[in-house]
Amino acid sequence: MLAAVSTPPLVPSSQATAASRDRGDACPGALRLHAADDGALARIRVPGGVLRAGQARTLARAARELGDGELHLTSRGNVQLRGLEADCGAELASRLEAAGLLPSSRHERVRNVVASPLSGLDGRGFADVRPWLRALDALICASETAARLSGRFLFALDDGRGDVAGLGADVTLLAGPEGGASLRVGGSDCLAVVSAEDAPRAALLAAEVFLEVGAGHAWRVTELSCTVDELTDEVVRRLRTRKIAVAPGGSPTWRPSPGVVTGPDGTTSLSVLAPLGRLTTAQWTELTATASGELRLTPWRGVILPTTPGDRLPALSAVGLITAPDSPWLGIGACVGRPGCARSRADVRADAAAALTTGGDLPAYWSGCERRCGRPHGDHVDVVATPDDGYGYRISVVRGGRVRDTTTTDNPSGLVATLAAARTHDQ
Template identity: 50%
Template sequence: MLAAMPPESPKRPQPGEGHIRKRPSGRVRDRGDACPGALKLHRADDGALARLRLPTGVLTERQIRVLADAADRLGDGRLSLTSRGNLELRGLGEGCGLGLAELLREAGLLPASEAHERIRNMVVSPLAGPGVQAAARELDALLCARAWTTGLSGRFLFAVDDGRGDVAALGADVTLLAAEDDGFLLAAAGRVYRIAGPDAPAAALAAARAFLSAAETAGTGAWRIAELPRAGREMDVTGQLARAGVAAAPAPVPPTRSCAPPPPGLLAGGFVSVLARLGRVTSDQLRALLPAPEIRVTPWRGFVLPGLAGEAARSRLMELAAAGYVTEVHSPWAGVSACTGRPGCAKSLADVRADARPVGGGLPVHWSGCERRCGHPRGDWVDMVATGEGAYRQTVHTRAGGSEVMFHVKHDQKDPGLAPDVSRETVPGPRTRPTSPQQR
């Protein structure tokens, strides 16, 4: 659940890591991060893109309406959900940045200081109770109240886990994991501390400060703890906790436990859970979540509605199925995700959203238009990377061995699967095993 200190031995680069290899200058990053934000729009091939951080993942009914209206009036009428539980508006027109900022500010979706807008990166267990949610809100408030936190990159990630281990498994830089005694475990750079509940947000902030201090000393431009020399072993987390006045006792790394995300359907505790097909919703689909006093966005590209039970919950689930959401755990589309691909991303070799289909054989499957594999899942997953128009390399990322296989996507309504690409080489690989396109 929480990562132990990673090994120092060289390892094969994992998907998405290729671009952080050390440069001849010794730096791992030679520029500040260019992550888009709600105020710093990114120019994409399908118009401007705004990424809105949702630090606690919770939206009100009014905020849902504002976002749906903004997508209709300013964008392409849709919103994308990211693997960090953020929302993106795409296809924004030239010069709409000020108008969008005004809408978001009035809806309470932006921090008081613009400089903090992109550093509120946090994932929170979607089924968390009030105590864990309060800790996440307080951590966000602390982040936005300190000037030094603007030195964090837009990639630095906090996780606040309610103890079940779902968001603790998402590879955050700093993790708070609720413990049974109302306290938390703080995990950062391979070290774990036991912290009293009221001190947990300050403890997470202290760990972030320890990272910034270590990053400054290293001078390599690291954006995340894993990019520090020796994966952050030199970070003085203990010292920063003491300077922050936080009592912290070193603790053992807790055992790994099952950390499945909330499945679609009706969940114990009065939750309705749905997934957005390929992580994108129309503005009408967003409005279909209402009425609801609270809507939680998940890092698995879905929504959770709390406070629903019995017949009311069943009927909401049916309405959301009719609106186009994935509402059943056995749906072939549960666990299928795709990057933006063409035409939105200039780097893409294919229209991956049109090509994407369920071929995971029970594992999450992610379709990518290039080797960056934006938004790919963690853990065991099937990796479909475009190598050309309609051609993909399939790799299964598990602890078992195997090989990579090349496929063509068939755009045949009667048989919309994959065809082995005999014109391309099948590559043996030590960390992968092939799946058959029939495994759906």
């Protein structure tokens, strides 16, 4: 079984340093299970979060028959199954392969692609990124080089609205108003503009250049010893060598709200969120029964049901899904916590539920230890269980990658007021 990967405490971006990865990437996958306190864990990559209804039913059956009966959504729009028996790997792999969820066993952990979940549905954005998604996934699975990417390397396909472009991906394609795509590497500004047709090839090439420059010692672009500018200069040079035309490049952030989404032609889709990213099989069954043929998982632990009538929303609300934009659950996230994780100092999910408050623009993320698994990339309130015996949390406001304000409390009733004040922090 895998050893847990240690994540360092939150560090201001100005103090971040390159990391040297001298051992293999132990990120879990569908074929490489991770031993957790509540059993084995499998992480199934779902590029762009797009699932056919039949594939969603396969995942529900696997959760119910092989695991703890729940499906856990990740911050990359993937699905985790927990509470698995250690010897169920072959059975799980057989089910996933039959459902088309394992197109390549060598690439299954590197198919990390997020995409604008409402692309092509609501009239926003400059392009429908689904053709990019299909093409990029096929290119990744056909590339021997790409198989060497770490399970943490991330691609983002943004249709121009700026939602997934702000997730800190290693390679980002951002659709533009003239039909092309801006290519970004790491946290850089646009390094080049390529045609829509060439965009998936350009994204894969950038990842392959990263592997060459990193020489196996970096899992993410932020860990490279060279500067991002040096990497992007080499990417542009390779693009031109491959006869991919590039033009010099010159962000808003927006994410789906729960509720009914209406497209320019009047067609409706539904947007819901899973409380703390955890879905019961009953909730998943209702989603798959409601879906018109496709589900799109979002990086914000939600689900989009394309072309679905608005009158189906009450049924989804009745099973406990978040369907209203004023829900107190909006913006609240947490790691798995106790009892599923031995490192966690607290049952953070239960504590988060007990401390729900309305209002405040900053999302709040609860972590059981300093690893902060699954924490959001942008501005947020960082809620971390303290190492002291008994109840205690450290609440920090994080803006622009820097900790702006920190308060520690060991009083459950005082935590609610402290958290509410932090979420409305205006500095």
